[in-house]
Amino acid sequence: MKTLMRYDKTILAGLLLAAMACCSASAVAQDYPDPKERPERVVEGEAVPQDAYRSEVTPVVESVLFYIFGGALLLSAVGLCICRDVVRMATCLFFTLGSAAVLYLLLGAFFLGAIQLIVYAGGTLILLVFGVMLTNKSPWVRFDCKPAEMIAAAGVAIVLFFGLATMLTTTEWAQSTGEARSTTVAQFGKALLTTYLVPFEVASVMLLVVMIAAAYMARQE
């Protein structure tokens, strides 16, 4: 462990390069634009679907990336539950959300991946860490739970596990037919404001209520 700590810079530099390579490889799904004809501007009418999304990278590389980031997701989620130090928990949460975003990118849903990063990793997590810093639970406190809680938690976990396992195995998932999967942002915008207008408005009203409640609670009488 000692020597590992001494060479931390080299290891982390390696990790850095690996992260960059993965990001670029994972974002490789986007087709390289053919320089000759430019995708003409989105005309008012129905958006012209860009040429079919196909994975440049052979399936081998894509699945390797999937397992890497899926594993990272699971490991950091487990780390989140195990850690006692509050700030380490927040870091594990960050890696969980980050690898979820990378999985979206792998699937070609770039808008969703970026929004996941902004909203969760950039927004909620920061507010969570901020909340930890300001509440009177001093940040150096350690969550050490009593054995009784451990047993109860284990029980709930097992029940949840079997529920999920059965659900996973019984339902038959729609097979991906491999046709155009990448949707442009314009289609998102149109869909949000036409077909899914009601849920969109309900969500915004709900968020507004949450914000006002938070402001009211933190206000000094």
Add this chain to the structure above:
Amino acid sequence: MAPEEVCDILKERFGAAVLDAKLDARRPYVVVDVARWHDIALFLRDDERLQFNMLECLSALDLLEDNKLAAVYDMFSVPVVIASASTVVGGSGCKSTPLLRHHMAVRVEVDRDKPRIPTVSDVWPAADWHEREAFDMMGIVFDNHPDMTRILCPDDWEGYPLRKDYEFPLEYHGIPATTEHTLTNPKH
């Protein structure tokens, strides 16, 4: 307001408490009895003829020959005239309006083995730190002072450095305070 008039006002007000008045010295001062010192201080500040509102300096003295410790209070009467809004910053408008611009010194003597003087930090807030420094350097204890601790030397320092009969410590927490040379032939 000459020192003589101030001394007369004090004598007429406190009578015997004013022990001695050295008015012909280069800087005239009045020696005051320790017991009545706190009321005299209040009187010096609040009497509208005197109005000594600024305590300049508290110098602690060590009179070893007659086994006494003394505290000399120098005070000023500063005209608290707020320059009116019309006067220009730096303009000729802000002339000083001499109200009662005079100076007075009061000495309070107390014997060495029981050096206790009533504090005046409630009369002049400036006295707070000066009294702590007098205690730190000379060992004069000021009664009901809000925070009677050392101010310059470390809190666990023994002895009072400015006393004439103070001998230097040779080391402090293992750090040698003098060189071998002074160890072999101490100066005083």
Add this chain to the structure above:
Amino acid sequence: MATTVIETRPDVLIDFDKESQGDVRTEEMLINMGPQHPATHGVLRVVLRTDGELILESVPHIGYLHRCAEKIGENLQPYQFIPYTDRMDYLAGMNNNQAYAIAIEQLVGIEVPERALYIRMIFAELNRIASHLVAFGTYGLDMGAFTPFLYSFREREMILDLFESACGARLTYSYINVGGVHDDLPDKFLDVLLEYLDYFEPKVAEYNQLLSYNHIFVKRTANVGVISAADAVGWALTGPVLRGSGVNWDLRKSTPYEIYDRFEFDVPVGLPGGSEGVPQSVVVGDCWCRYMVRVLEMLQSCRIIRQAIKQMPDGPHLAGKLKNLKLPDDEIYVEIENPRGQLGFYVRGDGSTIPARVKARGPSFCNISILNHVGSGCLLADIPAIVGSIDIVMGEVDR
């Protein structure tokens, strides 16, 4: 714990009262703005009890630069003690020497020649400009503006060159001695000085444009660390800190010592917002007033020096021998107007040539004692603003 009702803060923190806390109560922290800290000029340690950004208590601890100068004063003859007075307020060496020299002269009764008085007065005023330049530059640093510091030190460098030509030293001069000045002015000193004054005076207008009336600087200093006139006099604050609170008290004007009554100059005093040349949000006695008083004092010092250069007489520069002066069995307390306030020397002789007791009353010692009274209730970023505006030098606080 005294209720810290913040009555002077007009902006967002007005109703932030400590007592009735909502359930989101931040945890109180005890922080050491320790002896080594860029905002405390020198080795001042301020123990802050903070709640989030708000300061509940700011207790200054001093004594880190204590060199027992007063004990040494009781073993040295006056002319040997002069170099120690330099090291007390190391930014205004000339003024310190002048204070101790005047104290000894009045005690012994030496008559100082005219030329020496004028030279002393010119160097004291030049040192005041240099010290105020340092105060102006470091105050810009505390507020986060780096450039004014470089400009002020460029001008100060030239003053130090002038001092070096006169007395060989740049910071600890020991130039003003008992009975006059150590040696006469070098030739052509006065016209180089005049040339410097012509170069320096437009620069002060440039500083005002760069920092004094800068909107962010005004927002950071106006209505911050307000000291009322009564508090200022009660805590025996003196110098620009006292005049910043609107009290018109300058020893050079109210009790003129040496030859100050021969010159015509003004005493800048803090003014409320809205008066000419003062931003709207300024309150008498806040950081901005104290800062502006120093900047205007620089201009007044230039004015005095110009008049002194015109009236400069000829004649001896020293009253006679300095060694073995017999000090009478009496005591004296003399105060002069140092750039930071009133520097007082209490000297008690006992007939021999060595004084029995030398007590130096440093202006910064009293000025910094008000920090706790002013500091509690303000924000963490205001502490450097307040300490910077009081402009302390730890050499004369700890002696």
Add this chain to the structure above:
Amino acid sequence: MTQMSVPWRPRGKVRYTGLSGLIAGFARAIYGMAAPVVRAFPGSILLGAIFTVILVGWAHFLLFEFADNHLIGADSNISAVRGFLGAELTLAEIENGLAVAGAPAPGVLQYAFYPIQFRIVRDLLSAGGILGFISVIPLYTIWWERKVAGRIQSRTGPMRVGGWHGWSQSMADGIKLINKEDFVPDHADGVLFRLAPYVAFVPAILAFFALPFGTYWVFRELDVALVFILAMLGIEVLGVILAGWASNNKWSVYGAMREACQMVSYEIPMGMALLIPVMAVGTLSMTEIGNVQGDGWTSWIVFRNPFTFAAAVVYYVAALASCKRAPFDLPESESELVSGFHTEYSGFRWSLFFFGEYAAMFVVSGLCVILFLGAWHSPLPMSLADRFLGDDLLSRAAKGLFFSGPLWFVLKCVWLLYVQIWIRWTLPRIRIDQVLYACIQYMLPLMMVILLGHTLYELLVPVHGIVWTFFNIALSVIGGAVMLFLVSIACYGYLNRVKLVGWLGVETLPGS
């Protein structure tokens, strides 16, 4: 004299092995050889370096284009995946393709062209280009900031290291920082302490992958580039918070807390300000937004209508706050928090924080340039270029140089960097409650008004109508006037710098 016992444990002389030792030795060897050459003609080396970088980048692009057009041919069907690594072309096909195109020695060149067709090879090449550019940018921004700060403060800044105006000062600092011992304070959270600089540094680098430098000069042209870059800038906050937290020092906790407040509050106005150009052009992909502003400087989005003009200003101020610069640099405010969150860092880890900050500075000004200031187009309209210049190699180079190319993008970014540096060295710092007060009370409502105004303006005002052209021309004239005024100030300042700086200062300035 008795030797005082030192309370802390004396450590042996620290010997550098591994990466830092290697780098230091390598750097010393190079410096030995290169010093005389560089000292001889430094200016031309610097200019030459800039142009070679541009030409090398352009050569790559031409290579890819040639391979696409001539070898694969327009009509080849893309899905036919053959060959071992999924290559579309076998060696033989490449050879006769080269022969058809009249390349000199097809037999030899075919081996050179074979790897080009793979996507991963192209990515690695452009990733190398991007990483090279990223490592150069902070180096020279730091050096340039010290020179500009020096000139503002009437001193000269670094003059000695490497000859002409100390151009290799930040390289020397880099080597020093690598060799410096960066320790971890005791009781600090070791893992987080080491992780924090990377969480702060990597997002700033990843943002460069989606930032277009020209129409074709982009590593990966995402159609959600803007959102991706915003996400990356959002993640940096966490690195700073972890750093402040893990270094077991109350001052850094304060720095971390302030950073959290400031970044979270300033991302909202920044995000809203970025919405304006997106609404104007209708897409999130920055290459698209850049191409729209092609014909002349009146077509730049900033001069489009008063709302976009105001949005550009609000964006720039919010961007200053989000990358902790100028009057908003509270998290590492020296005077109060010693140096905020990176107080306990030193050596390589500290330099990572600084690389991240300067990279973020460049990304933020890059965003401003692309979205508002006519990305990689010069003020001259492209129509002018098409009339004079044809399509051959030389004219394309001229078009790239004078009309629209990565050089213009970098030039505008450097100008915005200069504005940031200029603001930093003149303005004092704002207090934290004023920062938040300004954001919530002024920036947010202002931004909402601008957003509303812009939508109404876009909907109601007919495009190229009287009102539209009036505002467009008026704003363009204002923009042009401001630019000319600043250039004239710079010339005036340079021409009689003796009078301005004062007689005493100038004689002593070496090389002034």
